Amino acid sequence: MAEKPQPVLVLYCQVCGLPAEYCEFGPEFDKCKPWLIQNAPDLYPDLLKAANAKEADKVADQLQSAGISSVDAAAAAGGSSEAKQEEVKRLPGGKIKKKEKQEVVIEKVVRNKRKCITTVKGLELFGVKLSDASKKLGKKFATGASVVKGPNDKEQIDVQGDISYDVVEFITETWPNDFLPK
Incomplete structure (x- = not known):
């Protein structure tokens, strides 16, 4: 005998009310992101990577404000001391000044x-x-x-x-x- 099909369980977003798969097409996707990272990380792996990258950037900014670069931290942790430290000019607000390229x-x-x-x-x-x-x-x-x-x-x-x-x-x-x- 054939098995009865089981009902599909749908996870609805608590912020916008749409199914979690469709939050990215909704009007408030930015507001939905924290809820999706916490409750449906398998649906949006890019959001999880972006959240981890933001945390890493915050840690690097904290180290730099304390006068320690991420290269120095890696060397102190036993990493290679031959890593090159790159000079970056930071403007107020954390913006990075780029050199103007000579190109047409x-x-x-x-x-x-x-x-x-x-x-x-x-x-x-x-x-x-x-x-x-x-x-x-x-x-x-x-x-x-x-x-x-x-x-x-x-x-x-x-x-x-x-x-x-x-x-x-x-x-x-x-x-x-x-x-x-x-």
């Missing part, structure tokens, strides 16, 4: 579903005059090109049209010596 960024921005603007950022870091570059780009591709201020108050070149593939070749041919490491 080319982006294609789509507007009105059909029109494109190609944005070229970072040419000034290599000593290229943006006004001259915009004139050359405009002539080469027979489009409008202008120097504008970007979202972070840095100047960039906006070129009308989708020329993102051709502009790379044009820049490297026009200014070949400016992009070589010195």
Whole structure:
């Protein structure tokens, strides 16, 4: 004889009321996370890893505020003393200051579903005059090109049209010596 099917036991979230499998699609997933970590860790293993990583970061911050780096702590615990200590500049609020990389960024921005603007950022870091570059780009591709201020108050070149593939070749041919490491 065939066995009777057993009823399925569903675990409902105490915060949002949805089944625990569907909490991530609910409106209050951030509020549900602590409850899910405690009551359903097998459903969301990434949350458990993230919680453990946050605890490790808190411990590292406490050690650093006490003047002990995690490398020093590992060496004191019998770890390798050859581990390299990395200098990191921390700003108020715990933010880490990054060095500005010298790179040229080319982006294609789509507007009105059909029109494109190609944005070229970072040419000034290599000593290229943006006004001259915009004139050359405009002539080469027979489009409008202008120097504008970007979202972070840095100047960039906006070129009308989708020329993102051709502009790379044009820049490297026009200014070949400016992009070589010195």
